[in-house]
Amino acid sequence: xxxxxxxxxxxxxxxxxxxxxxxxxxxxxxxxxxxxxxxxxxxxxxxxxxxxxxxxxxxxxxxxxxxxxxxxxxxxxxxxxxxxxxxxxxxxxxxxxxxxxxxxxxxxxxxxxxxxxxxxxxxxxxxxxxxxxxxxxxxxxxxxxxxxxxxxxxxxxxxxxxxxxxxxxxxxxxxxxxxxxxxxxxxxxxxxxxxxxxxxxxxxxxxxxxxxxxxxxxxxxxxxxxxxxxxxxxxxxxxxxxxxxxxxxxxxxxxxxxxxxxxxxxxxxxxxxxxxxxxxxxxxxxxxxxxxxxxxxxxxxxxxxxxxxxxxxxxxxxxxxxxxxxxxxxxxxxxxxxxxxxxxxxxxxxxxxxxxxxxxxxxxxxxxxxxxxxxxxxxxxxxxxxxxxxxxxxxxxxxxxxxxxxxxxxxxxxx
Amino acid sequence: xxxxxxxxxxxxxxxxxxxxxxxxxxxxxxxxxxxxxxxxxxxxxxxxxxxxxxxxxxxxxxxxxxxxxxxxxxxxxxxxxxxxxxxxxxxxxxxxxxxxxxxxxxxxxxxxxxxxxxxxxxxxxxxxxxxxxxxxxxxxx
Numbered sequence: 236x237x238x239x240x241x242x243x244x245x246x247x248x249x250x251x252x253x254x255x256x257x258x259x260x261x262x263x264x265x266x267x268x269x270x271x272x273x274x275x276x277x278x279x280x281x282x283x284x285x286x287x288x289x290x291x292x293x294x295x296x297x298x299x300x301x302x303x304x305x306x307x308x309x310x311x312x313x314x315x316x317x318x319x320x321x322x323x324x325x326x327x328x329x330x331x332x333x334x335x336x337x338x339x340x341x342x343x344x345x346x347x348x349x350x351x352x353x354x355x356x357x358x359x360x361x362x363x364x365x366x367x368x369x370x371x372x373x374x375x376x377x378x379x380x381x382x383x384x385x386x387x388x389x390x391x392x393x394x395x396x397x398x399x400x401x402x403x404x405x406x407x408x409x410x411x412x413x414x415x416x417x418x419x420x421x422x423x424x425x426x427x428x429x430x431x432x433x434x435x436x437x438x439x440x441x442x443x444x445x446x447x448x449x450x451x452x453x454x455x456x457x458x459x460x461x462x463x464x465x466x467x468x469x470x471x472x473x474x475x476x477x478x479x480x481x482x483x484x485x486x487x488x489x490x491x492x493x494x495x496x497x498x499x500x501x502x503x504x505x506x507x508x509x510x511x512x513x514x515x516x517x518x519x520x521x522x523x524x525x526x527x528x529x530x531x532x533x534x535x536x537x538x539x540x541x542x543x544x545x546x547x548x549x550x551x552x553x554x555x556x557x558x559x560x561x562x563x564x565x566x567x568x569x570x571x572x573x574x575x576x577x578x579x580x581x582x583x584x585x586x587x588x589x590x591x592x593x594x595x596x597x598x599x600x601x602x603x604x605x606x607x608x609x610x611x612x613x614x615x616x617x618x619x620x621x622x623x624x625x626x627x628x629x630x631x632x633x634x635x636x637x638x639x640x641x642x643x644x645x646x647x648x649x650x
Numbered sequence: 651x652x653x654x655x656x657x658x659x660x661x662x663x664x665x666x667x668x669x670x671x672x673x674x675x676x677x678x679x680x681x682x683x684x685x686x687x688x689x690x691x692x693x694x695x696x697x698x699x700x701x702x703x704x705x706x707x708x709x710x711x712x713x714x715x716x717x718x719x720x721x722x723x724x725x726x727x728x729x730x731x732x733x734x735x736x737x738x739x740x741x742x743x744x745x746x747x748x749x750x751x752x753x754x755x756x757x758x759x760x761x762x763x764x765x766x767x768x769x770x771x772x773x774x775x776x777x778x779x780x781x782x783x784x785x786x787x788x789x790x791x
Contacts, residue, residue: 582717
């Protein structure tokens, strides 16, 4: 597998081989969810065909194989992000992981008059839980604002917002609208200086470059499997060991207890403490297979292909008449797999509907980031988003760029 | 193809038409409708006198389908009784959901009948019906 040529990667993804409205599908919505390679589909299928007993519960061979598969998947997932297995909790997705952190950890530290600081770039899943927690505990929710033209967050925003009453700093690694990489190292340093904990949403970074949570020094992190070529319904919540130990469980039930008496219960140590009931073991196996797939292609090839395509995509979009990039003017900063844009005078939903008529799939709307869209200079307060995956090709980008000029014509707006 | 029957000149022109995109002077009723998944939002204003809709117009932002639909609805409802307008709204929603297909029956929807192609575009049904649902919610409150 080591020598997979980047141009053949798409052949490993059966869902990409389909025709939409008479055109070969061009899938440019990997930031919403990525497709899955044969090896992942096969791993999930094999798990249920051969090993599908309940992990951690049976004395028979099949149950042992299921246990090995599930526990092994945890080790693989942990290693993928530079964490230890004991700190790696399986959850449904990044949203659930972030909710777990907000609901189980935040109440231990948050009091009236304290504050939680977020960049305005946050996806609702790393924003709404903090909004609710802040309100519940009488804390203040503060935003660090990006420059609406370039999408870049100035350092002065960290200095202005993080202070002695800051208890939590939560941030995404890569913006799902702007594609920019947020200054995680600076957030961590600023939070440490005031004794606040850090929460990293790495759902949009783990498919695009190697992430080392220990090296980054964050206290908590979460990501979804389905954006990194794994099935939907599996994800990871990471927490530093002593923090996970201090937290109460999230849900209560089977497989997370040490002993239950009539009136009280002892819980297992993390990560089991946070995994009540039968887990998505097939999904975990799929996640491990996705990690293996990414590893076999290698970051060098993945990042090289993506850098080349991002250049073509952003240059191509900005050279088109009546097409404008959103939150991406002039700043020469790295963009990771995401380009947002609008066609002048055309609502993004109409643009996406017309692109679909030519087999091109892009996302359109507010991208689960309403507060960010309200600040960006986007016509209709919304935008189209083209996003890349491991399988994206120059031909995909070409098809988008060739099709976009037809959008205004189909809307009877001329060229 | 379904979308050719939707992005017609009539509909794209209505979507950009300013006539019905305004506040209603002396409005007696105002209601906000939102499609949370896509961000279409509009505020419908009505001036009802003696049970007759004397004026109807809307403000807000959204895609061409929701905007054209709101504009056509404003034209259609003006001068109708509140009950008659409600009946027309039910008929329009029926057309978009595919349960009312008879051409003769759709005639009374006037220009709004031009949106029937949306019934073949499931992803956009909610855009077309938003203004009409907003009317029904407005008269209920």
